[in-house]
Amino acid sequence: MPNRYDVVVAGAGPAGAQCARDLAKRGYKVVVLETEAEAEFPSQSNKSTGGTFASMMTSFGIPNDVVMHATESVVLESPNEHFIQDQPGFVLDFEAFKKFLVEDGRDKGAEYRFDARVHEPIVEDGDVVGVRYNSDQEVYSEIVIDATGPAAPLAKDLKIANLERKNHAIGIEYLFEGVDLTHPDFANLTDAMMLRLDHEYAPGGYSWIFHTGDDTAKVGICYIQNESYREHATHNRTVDGYLEHWLDTDPRFENARRIADNQVRGSAHVQPPGSMSTDSFMAIGDTVPSVDPVWGEGIYKCMKSARAAAMTADRCLTKKIDTSAEEMSVYDDLWNEQVAPRQNRRLMMTRLLYLASNKRYDRLIRDLNKISRDTLSDINEGNKREIAKLLYPSDLSYLWKYWREA
Numbered sequence: 001m002p003n004r005y006d007v008v009v010a011g012a013g014p015a016g017a018q019c020a021r022d023l024a025k026r027g028y029k030v031v032v033l034e035t036e037a038e039a040e041f042p043s044q045s046n047k048s049t050g051g052t053f054a055s056m057m058t059s060f061g062i063p064n065d066v067v068m069h070a071t072e073s074v075v076l077e078s079p080n081e082h083f084i085q086d087q088p089g090f091v092l093d094f095e096a097f098k099k100f101l102v103e104d105g106r107d108k109g110a111e112y113r114f115d116a117r118v119h120e121p122i123v124e125d126g127d128v129v130g131v132r133y134n135s136d137q138e139v140y141s142e143i144v145i146d147a148t149g150p151a152a153p154l155a156k157d158l159k160i161a162n163l164e165r166k167n168h169a170i171g172i173e174y175l176f177e178g179v180d181l182t183h184p185d186f187a188n189l190t191d192a193m194m195l196r197l198d199h200e201y202a203p204g205g206y207s208w209i210f211h212t213g214d215d216t217a218k219v220g221i222c223y224i225q226n227e228s229y230r231e232h233a234t235h236n237r238t239v240d241g242y243l244e245h246w247l248d249t250d251p252r253f254e255n256a257r258r259i260a261d262n263q264v265r266g267s268a269h270v271q272p273p274g275s276m277s278t279d280s281f282m283a284i285g286d287t288v289p290s291v292d293p294v295w296g297e298g299i300y301k302c303m304k305s306a307r308a309a310a311m312t313a314d315r316c317l318t319k320k321i322d323t324s325a326e327e328m329s330v331y332d333d334l335w336n337e338q339v340a341p342r343q344n345r346r347l348m349m350t351r352l353l354y355l356a357s358n359k360r361y362d363r364l365i366r367d368l369n370k371i372s373r374d375t376l377s378d379i380n381e382g383n384k385r386e387i388a389k390l391l392y393p394s395d396l397s398y399l400w401k402y403w404r405e406a
């Protein structure tokens with residue numbers, strides 16, 4: 001049947017396009033519905049800085065031609081301190097990356113329909129059997145996957161995603177030339193991805209400079225409008241206003257010029273995940289809160305959730321077709337074990353981190369400079385004992401604020 005597929009995927013972001021790649025490679029008949037027109041794709045959805053690491057590139061066979069710049073270190077900055085960790089990374093050309101995923105999926109046999117805005121699932125006898133798009137168009141399948149990012153029209157309709165406004169992180173970024181990456185008052189940011197904890201520029205969040213070659217860099221900020229934001233925010237200053245404030249006051253931007261037409265804007269939710277599947281349906285990528293709560297690394301998480309969904313679909317469609325909620329819940333298990341293990345612990349770390357003051361950030365960075373690489377990796381993994389070693393009695397006030405907010 002021409003309009004019947006094994007799997008329909010809504011959204012051609014990293015999650016949806018990767019899921020289609022995996023499914024097509026396994027020989028499934030898969031179609032991706034993307035709201036944007038192909039000629040402009042991706043425009044509205046060109047939303048990411050694209051900072052990632054070798055593990056993502058290798059696991060998903062991402063070619064070097066979508067890399068804008070290879071970096072060598074990650075720098076953490078606070079108002080008066082910095083910490084440098086040697087760690088090779090990649091700043092992707094996000095547009096080229098998205099286009100690659102689509103083309104590679106097509107080469108493997110996936111079908112794409114652009115200009116196709118998905119708006120609701122087709123449900124028969126409690127089972128999801130397809131989707132409606134562009135008001136009156138329909139497409140049918142054994143399994144439906146929502147990969148539309150925070151828009152989540154299908155997951156919301158099916159009451160799977162419970163993305164809450166209070167957990168909504170917003171971000172904005174521009175590409176600049178003329179950035180002083182070797183300013184004597186700061187860490188050398190040549191070939192670095194730098195994240196800055198400073199409530200003056202990103203209250204309740206962080207700002208960043210990612211080197212993209214020569215004197216160019218991606219410069220952005222993001223935050224959640226949480227208690228820390230309310231405590232440090234300047235009345236009426238928007239997210240654009242905060243970025244402008246940073247650009248106006250940090251000497252590294254004194255001679256920086258914005259490269260036209262390069263604006264990235266987007267959002268994600270930082271909250272505990274709930275259920276992610278039901279009969280014949282899964283939600284992947286930013287449609288469920290996959291993004292790493294601490295540093296906002298979303299690409300690798302979304303790609304991993306796509307693979308977990310493809311594995312689940314493969315399992316449910318092999319031999320006797322069984323797409324019951326129980327069988328689909330294998331995806332939830334894989335997500336919790338492999339995509340975002342210890343997510344709740346990382347959420348707690350995030351909330352505590354963004355509640356701390358600027359002075360406390362300086363102290364944290366000084367302490368990070370004294371510990372070994374292994375300990376640092378344990379802390380990043382959410383090891384309670386190592387995290388506790390970084391705490392002081394005066395941190396009880398943050399714990400108190402945390403419990404009040406939780």
Ligand SMILES: Cc1cc2nc3c(=O)[nH]c(=O)nc-3n(C[C@H](O)[C@H](O)[C@H](O)COP(=O)(O)OP(=O)(O)OC[C@H]3O[C@@H](n4cnc5c(N)ncnc54)[C@H](O)[C@@H]3O)c2cc1C
Binds near residue numbers: 033035267
């Ligand atoms: C400012 C910013 C900077 C970031 N920087 C980084 C970074 O440096 N490193 C990193 O790892 N992560 C980063 N992230 C996070 C990362 O970009 C996301 O986690 C990732 O893009 C999510 O992928 P996704 O496929 O789930 O969703 P999306 O990328 O949101 O893709 C969803 C797709 O669905 C389409 N769509 C939406 N609604 C519909 C509909 N109704 N019907 C059909 N199609 C629809 C959209 O057009 C889009 O193509 C950043 C995010 C932001 C906002």
